[in-house]
Amino acid sequence: MFSGDQVASLLSELGVTHVVTVPDSTLGRWEPAIERSDRIRLVRVCREGEAWQVAAGLYLGGATPLVMIQCTGLFESGDALRNALHDWKLPIFSIIGYRSYRDQAKLPGDTCLVFTEPVLDAWRIDYRLVTEPSQIGVIREHFVACRDAGRPGAALIAE
Amino acid sequence: MNAPGDRMPRIQLVDALRALHTARHDDDIVITTMGSAREWMRLGDPHPFDVVLVPSAMGHGTSIGLGLALARPDKRVIVCMGDGSLLMNLGSLASIVAAGVQNIVVILFDNGVYEVTGLQPTAGAWGGGRSVDFSAIASATGFDSVHRCGSTEAWTREVSRMIDSPGPTFIALDIEPVPDGTAPHSPGPAPERARRLMVALGVQPR
Numbered sequence: 001m002f003s004g005d006q007v008a009s010l011l012s013e014l015g016v017t018h019v020v021t022v023p024d025s026t027l028g029r030w031e032p033a034i035e036r037s038d039r040i041r042l043v044r045v046c047r048e049g050e051a052w053q054v055a056a057g058l059y060l061g062g063a064t065p066l067v068m069i070q071c072t073g074l075f076e077s078g079d080a081l082r083n084a085l086h087d088w089k090l091p092i093f094s095i096i097g098y099r100s101y102r103d104q105a106k107l108p109g110d111t112c113l114v115f116t117e118p119v120l121d122a123w124r125i126d127y128r129l130v131t132e133p134s135q136i137g138v139i140r141e142h143f144v145a146c147r148d149a150g151r152p153g154a155a156l157i158a159e
Numbered sequence: 160m161n162a163p164g165d166r167m168p169r170i171q172l173v174d175a176l177r178a179l180h181t182a183r184h185d186d187d188i189v190i191t192t193m194g195s196a197r198e199w200m201r202l203g204d205p206h207p208f209d210v211v212l213v214p215s216a217m218g219h220g221t222s223i224g225l226g227l228a229l230a231r232p233d234k235r236v237i238v239c240m241g242d243g244s245l246l247m248n249l250g251s252l253a254s255i256v257a258a259g260v261q262n263i264v265v266i267l268f269d270n271g272v273y274e275v276t277g278l279q280p281t282a283g284a285w286g287g288g289r290s291v292d293f294s295a296i297a298s299a300t301g302f303d304s305v306h307r308c309g310s311t312e313a314w315t316r317e318v319s320r321m322i323d324s325p326g327p328t329f330i331a332l333d334i335e336p337v338p339d340g341t342a343p344h345s346p347g348p349a350p351e352r353a354r355r356l357m358v359a360l361g362v363q364p365r
């Protein structure tokens with residue numbers, strides 16, 4: 001979908017200081033470019049729930065974190081994101097990989113397609129679905145809109 | 160390893176926190192959760208850098224602490240959490256070490272039970288003569304300084320030395336459960352407290 005350099009350049013332009021992540025096979029390929037960025041620090045955690053709470057601490061300390069995980073990790077994240085985004089009302093932005101959206105041959109019948117968007121709706125995360133390489137600007141626009149409104153948001157990246 | 164019947168007298172939670180309350184530096188960020196939050200709030204007026212993590216996400220005191228430590232290398236972050244909480248997020252110890260932060264102290268209040276739900280044993284508690292050795296886990300994970308303390312006298316005497324040792328630091332305290340220890344009440348709306356913390360840290364809330 002996107003190259004690591006494209007993503008690193010975009011996040012740098014948006015002022016992201018830390019990318020807190022558990023990789024998948026798409027997002028993980030962006031890591032080397034993000035690590036090369038002198039403006040962004042990559043923070044590796046063990047499970048996706050951690051990512052939201054590490055991002056919460058980063059935000060409280062004045063940083064501009066971004067959570068980068070796969071939708072399977074979104075499913076794991078419930079209590080952690082509920083607390084960070086809704087109890088403490090921290091406007092954390094996320095990039096979430098949407099497994100099996102484009103490639104449905106590898107995991108036929110993958111229930112990620114059933115649950116990802118309803119789960120985002122249930123957690124009241126305003127997201128934009130990005131399905132084509134030409135749509136990187138959608139991430140930029142949504143990030144800026146969420147930042148300016150002081151609310152959380154997500155870019156859902158078709159995989 | 161001690162057998163179940165060999166348990167030594169343990170530290171009272173309030174005594175452990177009182178010693179920390181006295182020893183914390185004025186510019187330390189102190190995060191408390193569950194039982195430690197309940198008792199910490201009774202020790203006096205809140206410090207601007209206190210983070211009473213109520214409401215919380217299960218087991219994530221260490222994770223918020225890691226984020227604050229990364230964002231604020233000019234501050235030391237002290238995270239107080241119980242063994243039930245840490246068991247829910249053991250991987251966070253690896254994340255702390257992987258992040259390379261030195262300005263974090265994790266203090267584990269190990270009482271072997273889920274105190275606020277009625278003293279049910281945790282999965283890591285004493286039973287059949289075995290219990291989880293959290294300080295061994297922290298050592299194996301790569302924490303630079305690891306301490307374990309089981310008496311009020313030793314903790315009160317050594318608390319400053321322990322929290323001042325090279326970080327990341329892990330301290331396991333053997334704590335006596337508090338009978339009828341309830342879940343802490345929120346000290347006020349969380350978003351307002353978040354804003355106050357940020358202002359205290361010199362951050363402009365967005």
